[in-house]
Amino acid sequence: MNLICNVDELLRVKVAEALKVLYNVQVEPGSIVFGKTNPEFEGDFTFVVFPYLKVSKKSPEVTAGQIGDFLKANISEVENFNVVKGFLNLVVSGNYWIDYFYKIAGRRDYAYTPITESSPTVMVEYSSPNTNKPLHLGHIRNNLLGYSVTEILKANGNNVIKTNLVNDRGIHICKSMLAWQKWGNGETPESTLDDVCKKGDHLVGKYYVEFDKHLKKEIETKVKNNWEREDAAAKSELMLEAQEMLNRWEKGDKEVVALWNKMNDWVYSGFKETYSMLGVNFDKTYYESKTYLLGKELVEFGLNKVDAVSGEKVFFKKEDGSVRIDLTPEGLDEKVLLRSDGTSVYMTQDLGTAVERFKEFPKLKRLIYTVGNEQEYHFRVLFLILKKLGFKWAEDCFHLSYGMVELPDGKMKSREGTVVDADELIKLMVDTAREMTLALGKTEGLEKEEAEQLYKLIGLGALKYFILKVDPKKTMLFNPEESIDLHGNTGPLIQYTYARSRSILRNVISWDIENCTPSDLRQLGENMDKKSRELIRLLSEFPKIIRDAGKDYNPGLIANYVYELSKEFNQFYHDTPILKEKQSDLRNFRLSLTYKVAEVIKSGMLLLGIDVPEKM
RNA sequence: GAUCCCGUAGCUCAGCUGGAUAGAGCAGCUGCCUUCUAAGCAGCAGGUCAGGCGUUCGAAUCGCCUCGGGAUCACCA
Numbered sequence: 001m002n003l004i005c006n007v008d009e010l011l012r013v014k015v016a017e018a019l020k021v022l023y024n025v026q027v028e029p030g031s032i033v034f035g036k037t038n039p040e041f042e043g044d045f046t047f048v049v050f051p052y053l054k055v056s057k058k059s060p061e062v063t064a065g066q067i068g069d070f071l072k073a074n075i076s077e078v079e080n081f082n083v084v085k086g087f088l089n090l091v092v093s094g095n096y097w098i099d100y101f102y103k104i105a106g107r108r109d110y111a112y113t114p115i116t117e118s119s120p121t122v123m124v125e126y127s128s129p130n131t132n133k134p135l136h137l138g139h140i141r142n143n144l145l146g147y148s149v150t151e152i153l154k155a156n157g158n159n160v161i162k163t164n165l166v167n168d169r170g171i172h173i174c175k176s177m178l179a180w181q182k183w184g185n186g187e188t189p190e191s192t193l194d195d196v197c198k199k200g201d202h203l204v205g206k207y208y209v210e211f212d213k214h215l216k217k218e219i220e221t222k223v224k225n226n227w228e229r230e231d232a233a234a235k236s237e238l239m240l241e242a243q244e245m246l247n248r249w250e251k252g253d254k255e256v257v258a259l260w261n262k263m264n265d266w267v268y269s270g271f272k273e274t275y276s277m278l279g280v281n282f283d284k285t286y287y288e289s290k291t292y293l294l295g296k297e298l299v300e301f302g303l304n305k306v307d308a309v310s311g312e313k314v315f316f317k318k319e320d321g322s323v324r325i326d327l328t329p330e331g332l333d334e335k336v337l338l339r340s341d342g343t344s345v346y347m348t349q350d351l352g353t354a355v356e357r358f359k360e361f362p363k364l365k366r367l368i369y370t371v372g373n374e375q376e377y378h379f380r381v382l383f384l385i386l387k388k389l390g391f392k393w394a395e396d397c398f399h400l401s402y403g404m405v406e407l408p409d410g411k412m413k414s415r416e417g418t419v420v421d422a423d424e425l426i427k428l429m430v431d432t433a434r435e436m437t438l439a440l441g442k443t444e445g446l447e448k449e450e451a452e453q454l455y456k457l458i459g460l461g462a463l464k465y466f467i468l469k470v471d472p473k474k475t476m477l478f479n480p481e482e483s484i485d486l487h488g489n490t491g492p493l494i495q496y497t498y499a500r501s502r503s504i505l506r507n508v509i510s511w512d513i514e515n516c517t518p519s520d521l522r523q524l525g526e527n528m529d530k531k532s533r534e535l536i537r538l539l540s541e542f543p544k545i546i547r548d549a550g551k552d553y554n555p556g557l558i559a560n561y562v563y564e565l566s567k568e569f570n571q572f573y574h575d576t577p578i579l580k581e582k583q584s585d586l587r588n589f590r591l592s593l594t595y596k597v598a599e600v601i602k603s604g605m606l607l608l609g610i611d612v613p614e615k616m
Numbered sequence: 617g618a619u620c621c622c623g624u625a626g627c628u629c630a631g632c633u634g635g636a637u638a639g640a641g642c643a644g645c646u647g648c649c650u651u652c653u654a655a656g657c658a659g660c661a662g663g664u665c666a667g668g669c670g671u672u673c674g675a676a677u678c679g680c681c682u683c684g685g686g687a688u689c690a691c692c693a
Binding site for chain 1: 618619620621622627628629630631633635636637640641642643651652653654655656657658673674685686687688689690691692693
């Protein structure tokens with residue numbers, strides 16, 4: 001737990017007390033909320049008294065005044081107050097803020113909940129790519145979101161297991177394999193003349209596209225020969241061949257499995273590179289080829305299990321042999337769990353892996369699936385079935401659903417080639433960062449290697465921040481030409497702010513972050529300037545921001561906060577001498593403040609998976 | 617047909633457990649580098665919070681309706 005009590009918590013208690021003493025009403029301190037004070041008025045917190053007029057039986061002004069008097073008389077932290085209509089603006093003393101600052105100054109972890117042996121274990125699944133094509137912009141959002149959420153959950157005192165469930169089998173992979181076999185002429189990442197395809201995932205993706213091209217051609221030919229379009233697709237020879245290949249794979253056909261291994265390995269080495277650029281990683285990787293048969297025994301279980309509510313069996317077998325569950329009482333539909341030929345569907349597999357996860361990690365307190373919002377229905381059904389099967393942990397499962405990334409001309413569609421390739425985009429961002437940095441002449445004194453590192457850090461910072469600052473739930477628009485901005489509300493601005501603050505600290509011989517006597521403190525507190533005060537107030541919000549971001553699974557809250565802090569710091573930097581301040585106590589304080597703000601900016605950025613440079 | 621999500625400045629987004637005159641950035645216009653990094657700071661301009669009705673002392677925020685956009689409801693994944 002956090003040992004440092006924020007003043008707003010104290011104020012809540014005291015306001016509740018005031019209401020009790022003055023108007024004899026019992027109010028939960030937790031139910032009292034403070035707003036931010038309008039910049040036009042003096043104050044750190046604002047208490048709105050309108051809701052309490054009924055009990056005070058007085059005008060808003062009088063009520064606010066009475067509560068203000070009470071607080072001022074009873075707590076030293078409240079230095080002053082002013083009343084505007086029904087708004088009670090409370091001014092917290094500079095002494096409190098300076099005191100608070102020096103309490104957190106030396107504590108790097110002041111906003112974090114420590115992870116101990118008794119911390120809850122949480123699993124976050126994210127990324128989960130198919131192995132038939134390279135990653136695109138949509139995957140980038142998934143990866144960044146998943147990674148950031150795990151970091152945020154760790155900051156909230158959770159033991160997080162990051163997992164990736166790779167979809168390495170199925171008809172889509174067979175399509176790439178078949179196309180390569182037919183038209184590949186033995187092309188490999190090593191032998192290829194196409195630069196892009198030297199990265200294995202792109203080579204495999206090329207044959208996926210190739211398959212689709214030939215398939216389309218075949219269908220068109222058939223349609224010309226008076227086939228029905230649907231028939232032409234379903235009975236296309238290519239599709240049948242791919243299907244046949246999948247069957248051979250499932251039977252363990254040596255030749256097919258060898259090809260499958262070879263091409264998947266190409267893809268993995270490609271993914272490895274992209275993941276490394278993105279800075280994401282996993283504690284555990286699952287492969288669908290190893291898990292796709294799970295869940296079949298659950299079907300049997302469900303056929304016998306009696307539903308606690310309806311008294312009926314949870315699953316039922318239809319006359320055609322398929323096994324289903326009827327979810328119409330819940331407002332959903334009937335869902336197939338086993339095809340009439342006895343093979344399982346995606347849902348069956350997901351049921352099986354969920355059960356497996358909780359068996360593997362009995363202490364699992366939460367299982368989070370980072371998957372796009374187009375699968376919301378799927379997860380609703382999945383969790384509902386688990387609940388009906390009697391698994392108590394079903395309610396610990398959570399679909400971290402995020403919105404699609406759209407392009408200026410609409411949604412990305414892999415088949416139509418309107419996707420933004422992940423590697424290409426990353427390169428574009430890094431190139432832009434390089435250009436910009438060179439144009440600003442900021443590479444002085446940097447080794448070539450260092451400079452390249454910096455471009456990468458800035459380019460990726462821009463990309464990651466751009467994507468993560470948006471509420472995950474929302475559909476977002478990405479314009480490759482225009483979204484690459486390095487000014488304003490962007491990652492590079494925050495990185496720049498950090499670099500600036502570090503630059504100051506580099507230029508100081510020494511200072512002591514906690515070297516202040518009580519009388520120094522009083523002196524500082526009484527004379528504190530507005531910007532310092534605002535910075536400390538912002539620092540005091542960091543713990544709550546981390547909590548809220550964890551509760552909502554929303555990195556955007558962190559992004560907005562870090563931006564606000566950076567902006568405030570830039571103003572402080574602009575109009576306050578820090579290093580050049582002559583009075584040593586004051587200089588010490590400002591240096592400490594600079595140090596602390598830099599530290600929090602860095603911490604916040606790391607929660608987003610973004611690195612910050614010492615110089616830029 | 618059913619369910620769910622979204623609609624805030626020209627553009628991209630905050631704000632949504634109801635509170636003061638709805639905020640940022642980009643784009644446009646104006647200033648500020650012999651002082652700690654100008655990827656910065658200060659300012660101007662830009663709004664029927666899709667529209668309507670309701671609840672409330674008070675609505676961008678809550679409820680209902682309409683319009684517009686998107687997603688889903690496979691023996692696909």
